[in-house]
Amino acid sequence: MARRPKHDHYDVIVIGSGMGGLGTAAYLAQAGYKVLVVERHYRAGGYTHSFRRHQYTFDAGVRIVAGAEHGLLSDLLEAAGLTGKLPFIRLDEVYAAWYPEHQFTVPRQVQGLVQTYTDLFPEQEPNIKALVAEMEAVYEAMIEMIHARDPFQVLSNPMIMKYRSLTFHEMLHSFLTDEQAIYTFAALCGYYGTSPKTGSAMFFAYAIMSYFKSEIYYCKGGFQQMANAFVERIESLGGEVCLSNEVQQIVVEDKQVKGVRLQTGEYVTAPLVVCNGDMLKMIHNLVGEEHFPSRYIKKISKLAVAFSAFEVFIGTDLPLEEMGLAHETFLYTDYNYEKLYDNHHNLKELGAEGVCMLAISIPSLVDPSLAPEGKKTIALTTFAPYDIGEPWADAKPKFEQALIKLAEKVIPGLSEHLDFVESGTPLTMERFTNNSFGSIYGWNQNMEQMISRPQHETPIKGLHVAGHWTDPGGGVVSVLLSGYKLSQKILTKEQSS
Ligand SMILES: Cc1cc2nc3c(=O)[nH]c(=O)nc-3n(C[C@H](O)[C@H](O)[C@H](O)COP(=O)(O)OP(=O)(O)OC[C@H]3O[C@@H](n4cnc5c(N)ncnc54)[C@H](O)[C@@H]3O)c2cc1C
Numbered sequence: 001m002a003r004r005p006k007h008d009h010y011d012v013i014v015i016g017s018g019m020g021g022l023g024t025a026a027y028l029a030q031a032g033y034k035v036l037v038v039e040r041h042y043r044a045g046g047y048t049h050s051f052r053r054h055q056y057t058f059d060a061g062v063r064i065v066a067g068a069e070h071g072l073l074s075d076l077l078e079a080a081g082l083t084g085k086l087p088f089i090r091l092d093e094v095y096a097a098w099y100p101e102h103q104f105t106v107p108r109q110v111q112g113l114v115q116t117y118t119d120l121f122p123e124q125e126p127n128i129k130a131l132v133a134e135m136e137a138v139y140e141a142m143i144e145m146i147h148a149r150d151p152f153q154v155l156s157n158p159m160i161m162k163y164r165s166l167t168f169h170e171m172l173h174s175f176l177t178d179e180q181a182i183y184t185f186a187a188l189c190g191y192y193g194t195s196p197k198t199g200s201a202m203f204f205a206y207a208i209m210s211y212f213k214s215e216i217y218y219c220k221g222g223f224q225q226m227a228n229a230f231v232e233r234i235e236s237l238g239g240e241v242c243l244s245n246e247v248q249q250i251v252v253e254d255k256q257v258k259g260v261r262l263q264t265g266e267y268v269t270a271p272l273v274v275c276n277g278d279m280l281k282m283i284h285n286l287v288g289e290e291h292f293p294s295r296y297i298k299k300i301s302k303l304a305v306a307f308s309a310f311e312v313f314i315g316t317d318l319p320l321e322e323m324g325l326a327h328e329t330f331l332y333t334d335y336n337y338e339k340l341y342d343n344h345h346n347l348k349e350l351g352a353e354g355v356c357m358l359a360i361s362i363p364s365l366v367d368p369s370l371a372p373e374g375k376k377t378i379a380l381t382t383f384a385p386y387d388i389g390e391p392w393a394d395a396k397p398k399f400e401q402a403l404i405k406l407a408e409k410v411i412p413g414l415s416e417h418l419d420f421v422e423s424g425t426p427l428t429m430e431r432f433t434n435n436s437f438g439s440i441y442g443w444n445q446n447m448e449q450m451i452s453r454p455q456h457e458t459p460i461k462g463l464h465v466a467g468h469w470t471d472p473g474g475g476v477v478s479v480l481l482s483g484y485k486l487s488q489k490i491l492t493k494e495q496s497s
Pocket residue numbers: 015016017018019020021038039040041044045046047048060061062063064065245246247248276277278309311381429432433434435440441442466467468469473474475476477479
C-alpha cells in the first residue's frame with residue numbers, strides 16, 4: 001500500500017485507520033466522496049490489528065464482537081457494502097467466569113444467561129428472571145435510541161427515564177438480594193474498564209444483553225481481516241489508504257480546517273478532516289489549543305482517560321481443546337467488583353502481586369488457523385495504569401509472571417508449556433496506536449462520561465472526530481457506529497446546504 005497520497009486535494013481526509021476511521025471513510029466513499037485515510041502504522045486497523053510471531057497469529061486488542069450476523073454490527077457492515085465478506089465464527093459460549101467459590105460457563109442466548117444464574121442461585125430465580133427481562137427492555141430502548149432520527153425523542157422512553165442516572169450496581173441491587181449473585185452476575189465487567197459501581201445501568205445492560213440477543217463472534221484469521229475488508233472496500237470505491245505516514249499538523253485558518261501536513265512532507269488540503277486518532281493529541285499537538293474556545297479546552301480537560309492494559313501473548317502445546325475451556329474466561333480472585341477495580345487503579349503501589357482480575361482468551365479453540373498444528377494461542381489481559389511507579393521495562397517481567405501464574409488456576413501447567421511468550425504494556429499500546437496513556441477505550445466509560453463524551457463536531461469548522469474518543473464510546477461496534485453517524489451528519493448537512 002502506498003505511503004504518499006496521489007493527490008494534493010481530497011473531499012475528506014481521515015487521520016487514523018482504527019475501525020472508526022475506516023468506517024467513516026467507507027461510508028463517505030460510498031456516497032461519492034474522494035477520500036484519503038492516513039495511518040502512521042505499517043498496517044491498518046488500530047486496535048483491530050493482528051500480528052504474527054513464530055507461526056502464531058495474535059489479536060493486539062479485539063477479542064469478540066456482537067451482532068455480526070443479525071444485529072447492529074451486521075447493519076453497519078451492510079451499510080458499508082460488506083455483507084457476507086467477513087468470515088465470522090459464532091461462539092456457543094458467551095463467557096466463563098472463575099470466582100473463589102464459583103466457576104461457571106454461560107452459554108449463548110438469553111435462555112443461557114437465565115439458566116446459568118438460576119442454577120447457581122436457585123433461590124434468586126424470580127429475581128434473576130425479572131432482572132434479565134428489565135435488561136432486555138433497556139436493550140430495546142437503547143436500540144430504538146440508536147436508530148432514532150432524533151435520539152432526544154426517545155429520552156421520554158420509560159426505561160431510559162428510569163435508568164439514565166442509575167449505576168449498574170444500583171440496578172443489580174434493586175433486583176437481586178444475594179451479594180454473590182450480584183457480583184457474579186456482573187462477570188462481564190472485566191470487559192468495560194469501569195466497575196458496575198461507577199458504570200451506567202443503561203450501558204452495562206445494553207452491552208451485556210447485546211451479547212445474548214445478537215450473539216458474539218470471532219473473526220476467522222484474526223480481527224485484522226475486518227480492517228483489511230474495509231481498506232479493500234475504500235480502495236474499490238476510489239479512496240486511498242496511506243500507511244506508514246503520519247499527520248503531523250492539522251492546518252486551521254479562521255476557525256476552519258484547511259488540510260493536513262504529512263510526515264513525508266506533503267501538504268494535502270480538504271474541506272473536511274476527520275480525526276480518528278487520540279483526541280488530546282489532536283487538540284494539543286496537531287491543531288494547537290489556541291485554535292479552540294477556552295470552554296471547549298476546559299470541558300475536555302475535565303474528562304478522565306480510560307484504563308490501559310497489560311497483555312501476555314502465548315503459544316502453547318497444551319491440549320486446551322480437551323480442557324473444557326471457553327473462548328474467554330474472566331478470572332477474579334475476589335467477588336467484590338469495586339475492590340477488584342480499586343486494586344487495579346492502585347497497581348502502582350501494589351505491584352504485580354496486586355493483579356486480581358484477568359481475561360483469558362483462547363481464540364485458537366474456534367480458529368485453529370491461528371496456531372501451528374497441535375498448538376494453541378492464548379492472550380491474557382488485565383487492566384493496568386500507565387504509570388506503574390518504575391520503568392515498564394523493569395515491571396514487565398514481573399507482570400508477565402504474575403499473569404501466567406494467575407492463569408494457571410484455569411489452565412494448570414501453563415508455565416511449563418510456553419512455546420512462545422511476548423508481552424505488551426500500556427507503553428506498547430500507546431506506541432502502536434498513539435492513544436494517550438495507552439487508553440484502550442478513549443475516555444473512561446463511567447456513568448458521567450457516557451453522557452458527556454465530546455460530540456463528533458468540534459468548534460473548528462470542517463474538523464470532526466470519529467472513534468472511541470467520541471460518541472458513543474469504546475469497542476468496535478461503537479466506533480463503527482460513530483463513523484456511520486458522523487457520515488450521515490455530513491451527508492445531511494451537504495444536502496441541506
Ligand atoms: C486489549 C484490548 C482488548 C479489547 N477487546 C475488545 C473486544 O473484545 N471487543 C471490542 O469491540 N472492542 C475491544 N477493545 C476496544 C476496541 O478495540 C477499541 O475501542 C476500538 O478498536 C478503537 O477504535 P478507534 O477507531 O477509536 O481507533 P484506534 O483503534 O485507537 O485506532 C486509531 C488509529 O489512528 C492512528 N493514528 C493516530 N494518530 C495518527 C496520526 N497523527 N497520523 C496517522 N495515524 C494516526 C493510530 O496509529 C491508530 O491506528 C479492546 C481494546 C484492547 C486494547
